[in-house]
Structures are given as C-alpha cells and as structure tokens.
Amino acid sequence: xxxxxxxxLGFGTVxxxxxxxxxxxxxxxxxxxxxxxxxxxxxxxxxTADRGVTLEPGVVTTDVEEVISNPEIDIVIELFGxxxxxxxxxxxxxxxxxxxxTANKALMAVHGQEIIAAAxxxxxxxxxxxxVAGGIPIISAIKENLCSNEFxxxxxxxxxTCNFILTKMTEDGSDFAPVLDEAQKLxxxxxxxxxxxxxxxxxxxxxxxxxxxxxxxxxxxxxxxxGISKITSMDINFAEQMxxxxxLLAIGKNYGDQIEVRVHPTMIxxxxxxxxxxxxxxxxxxxxxxxxxxxLYGSGAGMDATASAVMGDVMAITRDKISGAQSxxxxxxxxxxxxxxxPIKAMSEIISHYYLRFTTVDQPGVLAKIAGSLGKYNISIQxxxxxxxxxxxxxxxxxxxxxxxxxxxxxxLAEIETLNIISQPTCLIRVEPDL
Amino acid sequence: xxxxxxxxLGFGTVxxxxxxxxxxxxxxxxxxxxxxxxxxxxxxxxxTADRGVTLEPGVVTTDVEEVISNPEIDIVIELFGxxxxxxxxxxxxxxxxxxxxTANKALMAVHGQEIIAAAxxxxxxxxxxxxVAGGIPIISAIKENLCSNEFxxxxxxxxxTCNFILTKMTEDGSDFAPVLDEAQKLxxxxxxxxxxxxxxxxxxxxxxxxxxxxxxxxxxxxxxxxGISKITSMDINFAEQMxxxxxLLAIGKNYGDQIEVRVHPTMIxxxxxxxxxxxxxxxxxxxxxxxxxxxLYGSGAGMDATASAVMGDVMAITRDKISGAQSxxxxxxxxxxxxxxxPIKAMSEIISHYYLRFTTVDQPGVLAKIAGSLGKYNISIQxxxxxxxxxxxxxxxxxxxxxxxxxxxxxxLAEIETLNIISQPTCLIRVEPDL
Numbered sequence: 001x002x003x004x005x006x007x008x009l010g011f012g013t014v015x016x017x018x019x020x021x022x023x024x025x026x027x028x029x030x031x032x033x034x035x036x037x038x039x040x041x042x043x044x045x046x047x048t049a050d051r052g053v054t055l056e057p058g059v060v061t062t063d064v065e066e067v068i069s070n071p072e073i074d075i076v077i078e079l080f081g082x083x084x085x086x087x088x089x090x091x092x093x094x095x096x097x098x099x100x101x102t103a104n105k106a107l108m109a110v111h112g113q114e115i116i117a118a119a120x121x122x123x124x125x126x127x128x129x130x131x132v133a134g135g136i137p138i139i140s141a142i143k144e145n146l147c148s149n150e151f152x153x154x155x156x157x158x159x160x161t162c163n164f165i166l167t168k169m170t171e172d173g174s175d176f177a178p179v180l181d182e183a184q185k186l187x188x189x190x191x192x193x194x195x196x197x198x199x200x201x202x203x204x205x206x207x208x209x210x211x212x213x214x215x216x217x218x219x220x221x222x223x224x225x226x227g228i229s230k231i232t233s234m235d236i237n238f239a240e241q242m243x244x245x246x247x248l249l250a251i252g253k254n255y256g257d258q259i260e261v262r263v264h265p266t267m268i269x270x271x272x273x274x275x276x277x278x279x280x281x282x283x284x285x286x287x288x289x290x291x292x293x294x295x296l297y298g299s300g301a302g303m304d305a306t307a308s309a310v311m312g313d314v315m316a317i318t319r320d321k322i323s324g325a326q327s328x329x330x331x332x333x334x335x336x337x338x339x340x341x342x343p344i345k346a347m348s349e350i351i352s353h354y355y356l357r358f359t360t361v362d363q364p365g366v367l368a369k370i371a372g373s374l375g376k377y378n379i380s381i382q383x384x385x386x387x388x389x390x391x392x393x394x395x396x397x398x399x400x401x402x403x404x405x406x407x408x409x410x411x412x413l414a415e416i417e418t419l420n421i422i423s424q425p426t427c428l429i430r431v432e433p434d435l
Numbered sequence: 436x437x438x439x440x441x442x443x444l445g446f447g448t449v450x451x452x453x454x455x456x457x458x459x460x461x462x463x464x465x466x467x468x469x470x471x472x473x474x475x476x477x478x479x480x481x482x483t484a485d486r487g488v489t490l491e492p493g494v495v496t497t498d499v500e501e502v503i504s505n506p507e508i509d510i511v512i513e514l515f516g517x518x519x520x521x522x523x524x525x526x527x528x529x530x531x532x533x534x535x536x537t538a539n540k541a542l543m544a545v546h547g548q549e550i551i552a553a554a555x556x557x558x559x560x561x562x563x564x565x566x567v568a569g570g571i572p573i574i575s576a577i578k579e580n581l582c583s584n585e586f587x588x589x590x591x592x593x594x595x596t597c598n599f600i601l602t603k604m605t606e607d608g609s610d611f612a613p614v615l616d617e618a619q620k621l622x623x624x625x626x627x628x629x630x631x632x633x634x635x636x637x638x639x640x641x642x643x644x645x646x647x648x649x650x651x652x653x654x655x656x657x658x659x660x661x662g663i664s665k666i667t668s669m670d671i672n673f674a675e676q677m678x679x680x681x682x683l684l685a686i687g688k689n690y691g692d693q694i695e696v697r698v699h700p701t702m703i704x705x706x707x708x709x710x711x712x713x714x715x716x717x718x719x720x721x722x723x724x725x726x727x728x729x730x731l732y733g734s735g736a737g738m739d740a741t742a743s744a745v746m747g748d749v750m751a752i753t754r755d756k757i758s759g760a761q762s763x764x765x766x767x768x769x770x771x772x773x774x775x776x777x778p779i780k781a782m783s784e785i786i787s788h789y790y791l792r793f794t795t796v797d798q799p800g801v802l803a804k805i806a807g808s809l810g811k812y813n814i815s816i817q818x819x820x821x822x823x824x825x826x827x828x829x830x831x832x833x834x835x836x837x838x839x840x841x842x843x844x845x846x847x848l849a850e851i852e853t854l855n856i857i858s859q860p861t862c863l864i865r866v867e868p869d870l
Contacts, residue, residue: 021583021725031650031773032582032765129580135726137572137580144579145564145572147467148456148746215466273711273732290456290743291570291733297708298729308725311583325760330467338466 003036004318007067007098009089010079011044011051011060014103014130017307018077019053033315035322041067045080068093075317077310078102087111094118094126099321101313103130103306109204109220112211116331125320126331127313132205133158133282135305136298137312142212142286143333149288151213154252155432158205160280160301161189161196162228162248166236166265167278170245175233188280198227199248199263206250210261213286214254215334216342218261224347226264235357235427238385238398239267244355245275249432258343260350267355267431273297348407353382353431355400356409358416359424362395366421370397373415377408394423400431438471439753442502442533444524445514446479446486446495449538449565452742453512454488468750470757476502480515503528510752512745513537522546529553529561534756536748538565538741544639544655547646551766560755561766562748567640568593568717570740571733572747577647577721578768584723586648589687590867593640595715595736596624596631597663597683601671601700602713605680610668623715633662634683634698641685645696648721649689650769651777653696659782661699670792670862673820673833674702677790680710684867693778695785702790702866708732783842788817788866790835791844793851794859797830801856805832808850812843829858835866 006022008015022029022039030036040059044051047062067073068089076093078100080086086107090100091114100119102108108115108128119126129139133156142151157163161183168179180197183189195201203225207218228248239246249266253259268275273295277283282300287293299305320328332339360366371381385398401409413426441457443450457464457474465471475494479486482497502508503524511528513535515521521542525535526549535554537543543550543563554561564574568591577586592598596618603614615632618624630636638660642653663683674681684701688694703710708730712718717735722728734740755763767774795801806816820833836844848861 017725025583025585025724028585028650029583031769034765034770034773135581135723135729137576137729140575140580141572144751145575145747146570146743147750148460148464148743150460150463215463273708276708276711288570288743289460290452290739290746292737292740294570294572294731294733296729296731299727302727304725305727308581308583308723311725312580315582316579319763320758320760323755323760323763325755325758325763328754328758328760328763330469334466335469338469 001035001322003038004074004321005038005040005072006075006077006314007041007070007073008039008077008079009043009064009067010081011042011049012079013303014306014310015042015079016051016053017303018310019051019055021307021311023053029315033318033322035318037314037318040073041070043067064089068098069096073098074321075099075101075314077314078104081106083107083111087115090115091118094122094124097122097124099125099317101127101310101317103128103310105131105201105204105208109207112208113217116336119331120336123327125317127316129313130306130309132208133284134298134300134302135308136282136284136296136300137309138209138284138296139212140312141296142209143329146286146288146291146294147333149290151286151288152254153287154206154209154213154284155274156206156209156250156284157247157274157277157282158250158284158300159196159202159248160282161193162202163277163282164188164280165197166228166231166246166248169231169233170236173233173237176229176231197229199225202248202250203263206252206261206263209284210252210259212333213252214259214342215339216259217339219344222261222344224262224264228265231265234396235429238357239355241385242383242400243270244268244431245270246429247274251432258345260345262347265429267429269433348410350406351403352406353401353403353433354409355398355429355431357427358397358422359394359426360397360421361423362393367397369419369421370416373412373419374401377412379404379408379412436470436757438473439509439756440473440475440507441510441512441749442476442505442508443474443512443514444478444499444502445516446477447514448738449741449745450477450514451486451488452738453745454486454490456742456746458488464750468753468757470753472749472753475508476505478502499524503533504531508533509756510534510536510749512749513539516541518542518546522550525550526553529557529559532557532559534560534752536562536745536752538563538745540566540636540639540643544642547643548652551771554766555771558762560752562751564748565741565744567643568719569733569735569737570743571717571719571731571735572744573644573719573731574647575747576731577644578764581721581723581726581729582768584725586721586723587689588722589641589644589648589719590709591641591644591685591719592682592709592712592717593685593719593735594631594637594683595717596628597637598712598717599623599715600632601663601666601681601683604666604668605671608668608672611664611666632664634660637683637685638698641687641696641698644719645687645694647768648687649694649777650774651694652774654779657696657779659697659699663700666700670864673792674790676820677818677835678705679703679866680705681864682709686867693780695780697782700864702864704868783845785841786838787841788836788838788868789844790833790864790866792862793832793857794829794861795832795856796858797828802832804854804856805851808847808854809836812847814839814843814847
C-alpha cells in the first residue's frame with residue numbers, strides 16, 4: 001500500500017501543532033505504524049501568515065478543493081471550527097470517500113448525526129478525540145478499552161478558560177471580571193469569551209461524551225447550561241469554609257430509561273480529585289459498572305495537546321487502512337442502528353444537594369422563616385453559616401441542603417422571595433457530594 | 436461471520452469477574468460490537484468450586500486442551516498467572532492460531548519476547564491491558580491514542596497492596612508489620628506478600644510500560660527493585676513535616692540513548708496528584724512531548740476492574756476479526772523490527788534528590804561532620820530537621836538533598852559510616868520533586 005496522504009483544513013494554532021507533531025516525531029510515528037504517512041496539503045485561509053514551520057513548496061494552498069476533492073488524499077483533518085463552512089467541507093470530503101478527523105466540538109454536538117449518517121453510508125471514519133478535553137484520550141477510552149462497561153456517570157472539567165478563572169478567583173480571592181481580564185491578557189480567554197464562560201463549549205463536550213457513554217443521541221438544545229459569570233468571590237469563600245471548591249462541572253448521568261446532561265457551576269468536596277484540577281487543565285471522571293470510578297487528567301487545550309489527539313486519530317485511521325479494517329469501531333461507540341434517543345430529565349426533576357446564599361434583612365427570625373419554607377417543601381438543611389453582621393441593612397445566610405428535588409427548591413425559593421425578608425436575589429449553586 | 440468464541444483459562448477471582456461481565460452486559464456488548472461473542476469454554480482447575488455464576492452445561496471443563504486446541508475457539512483468555520504452565524499453554528494456543536488476552540504481568544515482563552515472537556510469526560494478537568494497573572486503560576492509551584508522542588517519563592503507583600499499606604501507615608501513624616497484618620485480613624495482601632511488598636509486581640508492570648513507551652526491550656533482571664518493608668512510621672512522619680508523601684513509585688525515564696526503569700519507595704510532594712492516590716487505587720502519570728503530563732487513575736486490581744480490562748482486549752480483538760483487520764497494532768506498540776534494546780542506566784548513575792535519616796550519637800559537631808562529608812561529594816543540603824533529643828544515646832538527623840548522583844550519595848554515606856558518629860544504618864529514600 002502506498003503512503004497514506006493527509007490533507008489539513010486550517011493552519012491556526014492547532015494546525016501548526018499538527019504540522020510540528022508530523023515533522024518532529026516522523027521517525028517514531030513510522031516505527032509505530034510500520035508505514036509512511038504524509039501531510040500532503042494544508043489549506044491556510046491566510047496565505048500570507050508565517051506559521052513558523054518549513055514545508056515543501058506546493059503543500060500550502062488557499063483552495064479547499066485541493067484537499068476535499070483531491071483523489072490522492074485519504075484523510076482530511078478539519079480544524080476550521082464553527083458550523084459553516086466546516087460542515088459543508090466535511091460532507092463533501094465524506095462524499096469523496098475521505099476519512100475525517102476533526103476537533104470541532106460545536107459541529108459534532110449540533111450536526112454530528114448528519115455527518116455520521118453520511119460517513120456510515122460511505123463507509124468512512126469520523127474521529128474527534130480532539131473535540132473533548134484536548135489531549136486526554138477520553139473518547140477512545142469510552143469507545144474502546146472500557147467498552148464492556150455500562151457507564152452510570154461522567155463528570156468533567158472540560159473548559160480550561162473557566163477552570164483557569166475559577167482557580168485564580170479561589171487562589172487570589174478576586175472577583176470574576178478582573179480575572180477574566182487577566183485570562184484574556186494571558187491568551188486563556190477569547191476576546192469574546194461568551195462560549196467559554198457561559199458554559200456552551202462545555203455543554204458541547206458533555207453532549208458528545210454522554211452520547212458516547214450511554215448509547216443515545218443528545219439533543220443539544222435540551223442540555224441545561226449555566227456559566228460561571230455570576231460566581232462571586234464571596235461564594236468561593238463560603239465554599240472553602242464548608243470544605244468545597246466551585247468548578248464548572250459537566251455532568252452526564254444514566255438512569256437506564258432517561259439521562260441527565262447538564263453544565264453548571266458545582267461545589268465538589270475538597271477531598272475529591274476533581275476539586276484539585278486547577279488552572280487550564282481538564283479532567284474527566286467516568287464510572288463504569290465493572291471498571292469503577294476512573295479519572296483521566298491532562299491538558300485540555302493548547303497547540304500541542306490538541307495536536308496529540310488529532311494525530312492519535314490520524315494514526316488510528318491509518319492503522320485501519322493498512323490492516324484492511326473496514327468500519328472497525330462505530331463512530332459513536334455503538335452500532336448506528338442500536339442508538340436510541342433517551343430523554344433528558346428536566347432540570348425540575350433532578351435530585352441534587354444545594355448551596356443557597358440568601359441576602360436577608362438583618363432582623364431576628366429570618367432564619368426560622370427560611371427554614372420553615374424549606375421544610376414545607378421537604379428540604380432539610382445539612383449545614384449553615386451566618387456570618388456576624390457587618391452591614392446594618394443586610395446579612396448573608398448560607399445553607400447547604402441534603403438531597404432535594406430541584407422543583408422543590410424552586411418552589412421554596414419562590415415562597416421565600418415573597419416573605420419580605422430577602423433583599424437581593426438568592427444565589428443557588430448545586431453540590432455534587434456523592435462522587 | 437459466525438459468533439466469536441472465547442475460551443477462558445482460570446476461574447478464580449478475575450475469571451469470575453470476566454464471566455459476570457460477559458453475562459451482565461451481553462446486550463450492551465453486542466450493541467457496541469454489532470456481533471455476538473460467546474464464552475464457550477472455561478477451564479476451572481478446581482471443578483468442585485462454586486463460582487457463584489450460572490453457566491450452560493458443558494462450558495466448564497478441567498481440560499485445558501478443550502480451549503487451547505479447540506478449533507472453534509478464536510480468543511484465549513489466560514488467567515492462570517505465573518510462568519508455567521501458563522507460558523506453555525499460551526504458546527500452544529498461539530501455535531493453534533488463537534489470539535491471546537492475558538492479565539499475566541510476570542509472564543509478559545519476563546518471557547514476553549518469546550511469546551510475542553511466536554504471535555508475530557502466527558499473525559495473532561497478544562493483548563495484556565489487565566496486566567498493568569487493573570482497569571485503567573494505560574496500555575491502550577500508550578499504544579493507540581497517544582502514539583504520536585515521544586514519551587519522556589512514566590511514573591506509576593501500580594500495586595494496590597503497597598499503596599493500601601502506605602496509606603494506612605500515613606493515616607494511622609502505624610508501622611509496617613501491623614498494617615500488613617490488617618491488609619492480609621482484609622484480603623488486600625496475599626498470605627505470602629513478598630511479590631507485592633518487595634516491589635516485584637510493580638517492577639513487572641513498569642518493565643512492560645517502559646518497553647511500550649520507549650520502544651525498547653527491558654531486561655527485567657536489570658530493573659532496580661526495592662520494596663516498602665523497611666519504611667517506618669518515623670520516616671512517614673518526617674516526610675509529612677517536609678510536605679511529602681511516601682509512595683512505592685514505579686519510574687521509567689527516557690534519555691534517548693538510555694533509559695531508567697526502577698521501583699522504590701519515593702517521596703513526592705503533597706501538591707502533586709500522585710501523592711493523593713490512596714488506598715488500593717492505582718495511577719499512572721505519562722509525559723509525552725505533545726500531550727504533556729497526563730494522569731490516569733482508577734482501580735488497580737479486583738475482580739471487576741480487571742475483568743473490564745480483559746473484556747476491553749477481547750472486544751478489540753473481536754473488532755479486528757469482524758472488520759477484517761490483520762495485525763492492526765503491534766503487540767508492543769512499535770513494529771517488532773523497530774524495537775531496540777536501550778541500556779538501563781545503572782543505579783549509581785541516576786540523579787535524584789534524597790531524604791537521608793541518620794541515627795547519630797548525641798554529641799555536638801555531628802551535623803558538621805555529616806555535612807562535611809556530603810559537601811566533599813558535591814551533595815548540597817536543601818533542608819534539615821533535627822528533633823530535640825529524647826534519648827540520651829542517639830538522635831535522628833534528617834536531611835533533604837538537592838539533586839545528586841547516586842554514586843556520590845553512596846560514597847558519602849560510606850564515608851560517614853566510618854566517622855564513629857552513626858549508631859544505626861542510615862535510611863535513604865529517593866525524592867521525585869520535578870513532576
């Protein structure tokens with residue numbers, strides 16, 4: 001068989017990492033594959049940019065067709081990101097019989113089914129390890145080595161920007177806005193950070209992981225998504241006093257006939273490993289019925305770690321091709337005809353522990369009134385902090401509840417709002433105590 | 436293609452876990468494979484034992500030939516353990532064209548090359564994910580998803596017995612012997628615990644991981660192996676005062692033209708994740724040039740977690756067979772003709788930081804003499820603890836050194852022994868500060 005030829009769409013940060021990985025480790029890669037692979041074409045939409053790598057003349061082009069319609073190309077790596085034109089390019093490449101490797105979580109989470117159906121029809125692979133948790137080999141672990149397990153839960157810290165901001169807020173006692181500023185200056189947050197800090201990026205990733213683990217499709221619009229922009233240093237401080245860290249946690253849980261898929265700031269006990277995942281690092285904690293709890297930790301983003309994941313997929317497809325394998329592992333881990341759409345539980349139905357910070361008028365009997373309303377809705381209190389009043393007008397009351405239904409919490413909070421003892425909106429943070 | 440048939444050699448703890456995994460998750464396994472697999476024959480050397488699982492009549496046999504020479508069997512799972520007769524059975528099964536899945540770390544570490552050569556000649560697979568770190572998918576991560584990386588180091592906590600004992604000693608301030616007793620009562624340590632507590636089991640595992648990561652053969656006899664039986668609660672206590680935990684660490688490092696492969700009690704800073712791996716859990720920290728530091732954590736032993744790893748391998752081989760793949764991934768991650776024997780650095784040549792606890796006569800000038808000898812051999816001291824004397828005769832002096840060559844440490848300690856100030860053998864524990 002001749003050299004496997006790769007075409008790359010996108011020559012930004014990750015694309016440059018892929019080129020560096022190809023070049024620097026070419027000898028080792030060939031020793032492992034027993035076969036040559038060649039990065040034959042790279043589409044750079046900015047032909048004038050200096051990417052800091054040396055390439056043979058003719059490799060770089062601005063014409064996407066030279067990759068997606070080039071009969072010599074076996075594997076197309078898509079790193080443009082976003083929905084379009086990435087989707088159209090991928091579909092055309094599939095129609096032309098190319099295998100696809102992509103880091104595009106948004107596209108796979110929202111339009112994955114269309115792409116996968118096209119790929120299955122053509123008998124080509126679509127791999128996207130780099131779309132979730134950067135270099136951490138979580139997707140291949142789910143689809144391959146841990147595939148004899150029924151997975152009951154998946155918990156992830158999947159966005160380096162948010163984790164950097166929360167870590168920094170925790171370490172420095174700072175508030176959100178100045179730390180976001182700093183993250184932007186350091187290149188850890190985009191100029192428009194909305195997708196990251198509002199949890200959308202994390203939601204794309206947990207939608208994909210839940211689908212892979214639970215053998216279901218996940219309607220992305222049904223994924224509850226709440227970001228970190230309202231987290232205050234006061235809440236981080238109270239969390240610390242109670243022995244918790246606040247993380248933007250991606251949660252997927254399987255109840256057999258329905259699943260939970262949600263993203264929100266979450267308090268986790270200091271004693272759990274996810275609480276110690278700091279800075280731009282990512283981690284995923286999977287629980288399978290045989291393997292038990294298993295944690296994978298590493299670089300969730302960045303040129304090199306993402307390139308490692310992309311290259312792992314390229315090498316997997318190359319190994320399929322040179323060993324004669326056809327459709328060896330289903331794209332979503334389950335055979336396409338075995339995937340069913342499990343309903344996602346409404347948020348009102350979830351059971352969680354809750355951190356509630358009330359800002360109340362400073363007068364006797366307030367706690368009794370709050371506790372009364374909570375009790376009425378079967379919510380019992382696990383612990384309470386009521387700091388000494390420093391402000392004549394308002395005082396915080398911080399409660400940690402035992403397990404409660406979210407609908408009951410909402411009802412109780414609505415009732416408490418009517419009592420004329422609350423002077424600012426109540427802060428609610430879910431707690432994941434049962435890791 | 437007809438149902439893939441599996442034969443199992445060994446119906447002890449892990450074998451029973453494999454049967455349970457086959458049975459309980461049969462539906463999910465088939466949804467993922469798109470194909471039926473069948474556990475057709477199980478060799479139970481104790482035909483009278485009740486394994487707590489229900490099987491069709493005729494499945495269990497005492498005759499190994501019904502598996503290894505049965506033309507209907509495609510994949511043989513070897514769970515007998517030990518060198519013989521496991522090795523002979525595996526070689527015969529290979530000669531008969533069977534693919535092999537084994538959890539046998541001792542056999543693979545010591546006789547792996549012979550088995551692999553036979554398998555390569557027959558074009559069959561040998562997979563052994565379960566041999567290292569139980570359910571943690573570390574071998575497949577190295578061979579597959581992370582395979583575009585050059586690995587510089589691998590650090591592992593790979594033996595649940597040792598980690599349970601050290602964790603318990605740390606938590607309770609107990610000494611080794613009573614905790615070993617407790618571990619034996621709980622079933623976490625064997626009646627003869629030598630292989631575990633003296634580090635032999637860990638050495639088998641790091642020999643395999645180093646070979647996989649660095650593309651080399653590892654002569655097991657060259658692996659420096661020191662167990663935990665001499666660790667005292669006093670040293671654990673001093674480590675704590677200095678901000679360290681003591682773990683039985685497996686270390687593999689790659690210097691390009693030579694490697695380090697060693698197992699010994701090691702102090703690691705509390706701030707590193709490996710310091711927080713407690714009880715019977717295992718963890719492996721790999722560093723690749725692109726992926727960066729990556730940690731995998733989970734159950735390192737036990738019926739179910741080990742079964743998960745065995746079944747992952749069984750499903751991988753099944754996927755190869757049904758997709759038509761031949762020799763898709765080389766058994767040791769590198770093509771057999773590309774594996775070279777990198778020399779293992781002699782212990783005298785390694786560079787480490789060192790914890791040294793001297794037991795000295797209680798008289799002035801002792802520290803100066805020790806420091807003088809260390810200085811003469813270019814060993815500089817990073818920190819020192821000299822507790823107030825409670826015993827009229829002897830006093831401990833605890834030193835942490837900066838990076839030093841082991842040969843220099845040995846020379847300095849030999850010289851200090853001659854000074855007539857040392858009243859008991861000096862305790863040396865290597866320190867891994869640069870994770």
